[in-house]
Amino acid sequence: MADTVQTWSPDLQGSLPGISASASARRGLRLFMRRRSSIAFLMCLPLIVIIAGLVLYPACYSIYLSMLNKAQTRFIGLDNFTFLLSRDVFRQVVEQTAIFALSAVFFKALIGLITAHLINNLPAKGQRKWRGMLLVPWVIPLALSSLGWWWLFDPTHSALNYVLSSLGFDEIPWLSSPYWARFSVILVNVWYGAPFFLIMYLAALKSVPEQLYEAAAIDGANAWQKFIHITLPMMRNIIAITVLFSLIVTFANFDIVQIMTAGGPRNMTHVFATYAFMLGIRSGDLPLGAATSLFMFPILAIAAIFILRGVRKRGREIG
Secondary structure (H helix, E strand, O other): OOOOOOOOHHHHHHHHHHHHHHHHHHHHHHHHHHHHHHHHHHHHHHHHHHHHHHHHHHHHHHHHOOOOOOOOOOEEHHHHHHHHHHHHHHHHHHHHHHHHHHHHHHHHHHHHHHHHHHHHOOHHHHHHHHHHHHHHHHHHOOOHHHHHHHHHOOOOOOEEEEEEEOOOOOOOOOOOHHHHHHHHHHHHHHHHHHHHHHHHHHHHHHHHOOOHHHHHHOOOOOHHHHHHHHHHHHHHHHHHHHHHHEEEEEEEEHHHHHHHOOOOOOOOOOHHHHHHHHHHHOOOOOOHHHHHHHHHHHHHHHHHHHHHHOOOOOHHHHH
């Protein structure tokens, strides 16, 4: 049989590099789309764009704005920050924010942990009812619930003082006394945020294997020993992450303080957000207000570093 020689036309030979490049590009795209990390990135891309537009850009602009004078016509560097640090009112705001955030987070975590254990020991049907009822404070819009609490504390129409006077007790100046005002805003924050801790801790309790409790019971451990040696170690990462998230949100809290006291009396209930609002919006000094709000960043960054370092360390120990 005669050998056959395959020949290619010049037009076909010229199109081969293009066909090869196109096929290579399609193959590369298919390989890219098959990777889970690539798919995850593409699905998160719209969220990344939104965060960059609504969070990253305003944050960078706030840093720039904080280094301008009040008229925003001249660059003054860190003068706004040094001016704030020299003011007694600002140091009082830092103290009040720390008291407000730390005490509120502590009581929210404590109440959430106790109620989560109580609900976890109920029958399944009872758990659903209690979960629904106890989540109501967290579901209600914060501004609306803060208005309701303001009415309860209002000196003229206070329902709480009406009950106290009916029982023969003296009325309490809930919002006009500096220390009672502090107590009031912390109480409302705890009431609003405790259900979040409850649902997180309840989910963590559900993930603890029952075999561990059964083995501990066989060894003669009581309820407190089970809690200390089994429950807490298994929940430490969830507790740390929940506390960090709540600390960030509580430090940046605005609604409760602004609606109930607006920072008064005598600036004793101001937190970073309300004080920045007063300086930047009400007083018209946007650079000084931006500088005030930026003081939260290093405090929360340090807290996040320490908490997340502990979470990673415990994760490596478990792994």
